[in-house]
Amino acid sequence: MNKPGRPRFIVARWTRALPLLALLGALLSAGAARAQEYVKVENVPREQLPAPQFVAAAYGFIMIAILVYVFVVARRLARTRGDIAELRTQLERATAPGERR
Amino acid sequence: MPTVGRGFAVAVMTAIAGFLVVPLLIVSAPVEPVMGVVQKIFYFHVPCAIMMFLSTFVAAAGSLSYLFKGAERGDRLAHAAGELGVLFGACVLVTGPLWGRKAWGVWWQWDARLTSSLLLFLILNGYLLARRYGGPAGKKLAAALSLFAAVDVPLVYKSVDIWRTVHPQTTVVPSLDPAMRPAFWASFALITLVWGILLTLRLRLEDARANVEELQLMVDDLAHDA
Numbered sequence: 001m002n003k004p005g006r007p008r009f010i011v012a013r014w015t016r017a018l019p020l021l022a023l024l025g026a027l028l029s030a031g032a033a034r035a036q037e038y039v040k041v042e043n044v045p046r047e048q049l050p051a052p053q054f055v056a057a058a059y060g061f062i063m064i065a066i067l068v069y070v071f072v073v074a075r076r077l078a079r080t081r082g083d084i085a086e087l088r089t090q091l092e093r094a095t096a097p098g099e100r101r
Numbered sequence: 102m103p104t105v106g107r108g109f110a111v112a113v114m115t116a117i118a119g120f121l122v123v124p125l126l127i128v129s130a131p132v133e134p135v136m137g138v139v140q141k142i143f144y145f146h147v148p149c150a151i152m153m154f155l156s157t158f159v160a161a162a163g164s165l166s167y168l169f170k171g172a173e174r175g176d177r178l179a180h181a182a183g184e185l186g187v188l189f190g191a192c193v194l195v196t197g198p199l200w201g202r203k204a205w206g207v208w209w210q211w212d213a214r215l216t217s218s219l220l221l222f223l224i225l226n227g228y229l230l231a232r233r234y235g236g237p238a239g240k241k242l243a244a245a246l247s248l249f250a251a252v253d254v255p256l257v258y259k260s261v262d263i264w265r266t267v268h269p270q271t272t273v274v275p276s277l278d279p280a281m282r283p284a285f286w287a288s289f290a291l292i293t294l295v296w297g298i299l300l301t302l303r304l305r306l307e308d309a310r311a312n313v314e315e316l317q318l319m320v321d322d323l324a325h326d327a
Binding site for chain 1 (some may be wrong): 141223
């Protein structure tokens with residue numbers, strides 16, 4: 001391999017590739033420019049969002065949120081009442097005659 | 102152990118009936134000409150927003166009595182109301198974008214009303230987090246946060262009048278078409294009733310927890326004396 005000739009070879013290849021790269025860049029930028037233009041198109045179907053489903057989803061969310069909250073609070077309340085009952089039993093046992101020293 | 106009162110049972114039955122009747126009133130209400138059917142989200146979005154505001158004010162009032170008078174009952178009321186503020190805030194922030202997606206074409210818009218509502222929701226969440234993870238000073242820190250939340254409420258309400266926004270203005274409810282009023286006020290009454298039931302239930306939980314703490318102290322004292 002002719003080592004001193006290699007850099008010149010690489011430069012020559014890049015010199016040939018540069019116009020191609022410039023062309024590619026120009027094409028891409030033209031594409032981007034085209035995307036910025038507004039062109040009138042006929043008979044395109046309008047985006048149709050089902051309004052009753054949105055209303056039902058909103059109402060459903062509120063109902064579910066409230067039901068879940070009631071369930072969570074009721075569970076916490078039941079657990080706390082269980083703790084109260086247990087502590088009262090402990091107190092009664094501790095204060096029962098013969099138990100206290 | 103406290104039992105369910107007669108008034109509370111009647112309120113719960115009324116609320117269940119309301120959840121069946123109010124949708125019928127909303128369906129039979131006239132369709133708004135500009136936004137169409139999706140405008141019907143208004144009938145429960147607005148009452149939820151009002152309940153978020155009411156919860157914030159109740160939490161602030163309870164916090165004030167705790168901060169300045171040391172009232173533990175006020176702190177418990179504030180805690181219960183703060184949690185309800187988060188619940189109804191979540192309802193507002195979910196139903197609003199559902200409405201906005203259809204009416205404006207976007208789920209979210211960083212305008213004054215939406216942003217200040219989100220801020221209020223975040224402050225209320227901060228209140229609950231401060232209580233839970235704030236350590237010994239958590240209660241007082243949370244109480245101060247609830248006062249900031251209360252200051253945000255008038256800002257949220259008047260934001261649509263002060264700044265240019267895509268959100269409907271505060272004149273919508275007073276100028277409501279007479280044919281739309283029964284659905285709105287029935288929905289408002291239902292959501293208010295549900296709020297009252299939830300606050301009562303949540304307050305019972307707070308009272309029960311306070312009872313547990315008292316009993317635990319008594320048990321510990323007895324164990325210490327023995």
